[in-house]
Amino acid sequence: MVIYLNKTHMRLKVSLLTVFFCFIFSSLSFANDDPKKITIVLDAGHGGHDFGTKNSLYNEKDYTLEIVKAVKERNQNTNIEIVLTRDSDQFLELIERSALINKVNPTYFISVHLNSAMDKTKNGFEVYHYPKNNEAKILAENFIQNVNFPIENRGVKSANFHILRESKAPGFIYEIGFISNENDAAYLTSEDGKEKIISEILKFIQK
Structure with a gap:
């Protein structure tokens, strides 16, 4: 038993x-x-009383906001969440931007800007990463090698900018082009140019 x-x-x-x-x-x-979901923060440079660089047609704060909002709206991949540091014309201190990025803790971030120079012949797009962040360097190099724009590719550079240094996630600053250069400005502000920039950022995010 x-x-x-x-x-x-x-x-x-x-x-x-x-x-x-x-x-x-x-x-x-x-x-x-x-599939594993990823989160990406898009940071539209400047905002509010901070216009950034500008020409007679555009100012940086409005242009960058238009670009990042369009990228977010067109993202149809449910495994990718895009978070904006701002979605309206508001001023954010740099410390607020890095704090938001750290709170979201994204896979990576892209801070979008327009360039300008006293030398009107300077043209092209470029990206900046923090010199002590190798993951950010690889990300920036990957971006610059895979986007396709009909303006000069100025390559990858390192810089000690606040948002790059204080954000814990890897990321880079994307300087779309020189608004101070006649040819760059004509392309960047054209509908075809904006469409190309939006689609190339989205393609990079979704690849």
């Missing part, structure tokens, strides 16, 4: 373990079918 009870008990334990492991493996299989 004792032997019978022990055998019954053992069979019950084996059955329970079988059910348990089947549940675990089925759960793992389900999880593997669900």
Whole structure:
């Protein structure tokens, strides 16, 4: 009788373990079918009383906001969440921007800006990363190598800018082009130019 009870008990334990492991493996299989979601922060440079650089047609704060909002609106990938540091014409201190990025804790961030120079011949787009962040350097290099614009590619540079230094996530500053250069400005402010910039950023994010 004792032997019978022990055998019954053992069979019950084996059955329970079988059910348990089947549940675990089925759960793992389900999880593997669900791609990992990523979060990306897009930072529109300047805002509010801070106009940034400007020409007779555009100012940086409005242009950068238009670009990042369009990228967010056109993202149809449910596994990618895009968060904006601002979605209206508001002023944010640099410390507020980096604090928001750190709170969101994204996969990476892109801070979008327009460039300007006293030398009107300077033209092209470029990206900046923090020199002590190798992950950000790789990300910036990947971006610059994969985007395709009909203006000069000025490459990747490093800089000790606040948002690059104080944000814990890797990221880079994307200087779209020189608004002070006649050819750059004509392209950047054209509908075709803006459409190309939006689509290239979105393509990079979704690849």
